[in-house]
Every structure is written in structure tokens, then in C-alpha cells.
């Protein structure tokens with residue numbers, strides 16, 4: 001029987017295996033929201049221009065360290081943005097020297113700032129081969145970009161048309177399918193015993209497509225991959241709370257100013273860094289699976305990335321509803337915080 005009376009939970013400090021920190025004023029504003037609870041994060045490289053080379057990653061890491069709150073004990077894990085011109089030697093050097101932890105594959109045009117992504121997957125074959133050789137993981141935005149494919153089907157089609165062929169040609173390549181949103185992806189990852197894992201976001205455990213579209217359009221819930229129907233959300237929750245080592249947290253916290261979200265063509269991204277741990281505890285508690293939160297948020301990710309879990313812990317306590325700001329201020333304008341749509345009773349205590 002799950003322990004429904006649990007009101008306190010101590011877990012290893014969590015990590016975020018998929019995070020957008022941006023740059024400049026936005027970086028300074030959002031970084032403390034992640035360093036407050038998280039030990040490490042895989043930092044996405046989709047800046048403009050993107051973080052492509054070892055040299056770019058070193059410079060970006062320096063800017064992140066320069067924005068770090070004074071008391072933070074946080075390690076950014078850098079990624080390189082895979083382009084058709086990426087040099088395998090540069091990638092291998094970045095990995096060997098600890099500059100980059102993973103490489104990120106964006107199909108060209110799939111999401112925010114992905115114009116420099118890959119069109120012809122054969123062109124990046126030498127990079128992928130080298131990564132398999134050295135054991136460097138590939139993070140994948142798993143959606144096809146073909147305008148003829150319905151946006152709600154783009155993840156499932158990606159699995160068949162792109163991911164399976166890549167895995168067939170290169171079974172030794174270690175791949176993380178980022179921000180999975182479908183039962184299809186959950187099943188595929190679950191049925192694959194080796195070299196494949198998936199991250200799941202906080203918001204995809206909570207919203208389905210009705211939250212975006214029913215009773216009015218809610219731009220702050222619009223992200224990519226777009227949230228799917230309820231049965232898919234349920235499959236994601238089951239995967240997350242299962243303890244299966246192949247599923248772990250990647251918040252995909254992706255801040256955009258309200259001005260950029262609330263326009264005629266609003267951009268994709270949900271900003272969940274400030275309240276993610278409270279949201280997750282609520283989801284795991286509702287499922288009667290609180291003890292599995294540690295595997296999802298703190299253990300499975302490091303295991304796949306072949307890193308030790310964080311040495312210290314955080315404690316969550318259940319009580320009166322938590323208050324959190326509905327937006328944070330940045331020098332570029334306000335950024336709205338993810339609204340789970342229900343009260344949060346779990347808070348991280350010191």
C-alpha cells in the first residue's frame with residue numbers, strides 16, 4: 001500500500017537533464033530559479049547563434065558561471081548543437097576535456113531556434129559514429145518537421161522515420177529522447193533494453209491538450225512537443241512513477257518573455273523552474289508513489305549519464321498551499337511561471 005500519510009520526504013539533490021538558461025538578462029533572472037533546488041543541469045545549446053563548438057561551449061559556460069548566485073553549488077553540464085558541419089574531432093575533444101557532456105540534435109525547424117539543425121541525417125553520421133565510440137550521449141528533439149505530418153503525430157512519426165533508422169545504423173550510440181509526450185515514445189523506450197532513455201518534463205505530467213485549447217487558448221501552455229491527449233499524459237505519469245531507470249526528469253523549463261508568448265504568433269516554451277519540485281511531489285503523491293520521486297529526479301539521470309548522484313539531499317514537506325510568484329521579472333520583461341492548475345502542498349525546506 002502506498003503511504004498516503006507521508007508528509008516529509010528526503011531525497012538526493014535532484015538534477016535537471018534538459019534546461020534552457022538562455023543568455024544575458026534572461027540568464028541572470030532564471031538561473032537562481034534552478035540553482036535553488038538542483039545540483040546540475042544539462043544546458044541546452046539553442047542560443048542565437050547556437051553553441052556549436054567546444055569553444056562556444058566554454059564561452060557560454062563562463063557566462064553562466066558569471067551569473068551564478070553567490071551561494072549556489074551548481075554545475076552546468078554543457079551540450080553542443082549538432083549541425084551538418086560539426087567536426088567529429090572538436091566534439092571528441094570537448095568530451096575528453098569535460099567541456100561538453102552531450103550533443104543535441106534538433107531536426108532543422110522543429111522548435112525554437114532550430115534553424116541550424118540537421119536536414120540530412122547522413123551528413124552527421126561521422127559525428128554520431130565518433131560519439132558511439134567514445135560513449136558520448138546524444139540528446140534528441142524527437143519530432144519530424146514535415147508540414148504534411150499532423151503536429152500531434154510528429155513525435156510518433158519521428159520514432160519510426162528517424163530514431164529507429166539511426167539506432168539500427170548505430171546501435172552503440174547512447175540516445176536520450178528528450179521531453180517525450182506520447183505513449184508511443186514511452187513504449188518504444190520501455191521496449192528498448194540498451195542505450196536509450198527518455199526525459200519527461202514537469203508540465204507534460206500535468207497538462208494535456210485540452211488545457212491549451214478548451215475554453216480559450218492558453219499560450220503559456222504552448223510548448224514543443226505540444227501536449228497530447230489525456231491517455232498520453234497518463235502513460236507519461238506511469239513511466240515517471242514506475243522507477244524504471246530509463247525515465248528521468250528534464251524540465252525543459254524554457255523561459256520566454258510574456259511579450260514573445262502573447263503575440264499573434266506566440267513562441268513555444270513553458271517556464272517551470274521555480275515550482276518544478278513542488279509540482280512533481282504533488283504528481284507523485286497523487287499517484288501514491290512519492291518514494292519513487294528520488295529515482296525519477298535524482299538517480300536515474302546520473303545513472304544514464306554515468307555520473308554519481310549528488311552527495312547531498314533536499315527535504316520536501318507537505319503543508320498549507322505553497323505560494324510562488326505567477327511571474328518573474330527580467331530586464332527584458334516578465335516571464336510567466338507554469339501554473340499547474342491546482343494548489344501545491346509540497347515545499348522544499350532548508
Ligand SMILES: NC(=O)N[C@@H](CC(=O)O)C(=O)O
Pocket residue numbers: 020046111112113141222223224225252254255268269270
Ligand atoms: N520546448 C519548447 O517549447 N521550447 C524550447 C525548445 C525545445 O526544447 O524544443 C525553447 O527553447 O524555447
Ligand SMILES: [Zn+2]
Pocket residue numbers: 111141178179224225
Ligand atoms: Zn525540444
Ligand SMILES: [Zn+2]
Pocket residue numbers: 018019020044252254
Ligand atoms: Zn527544450
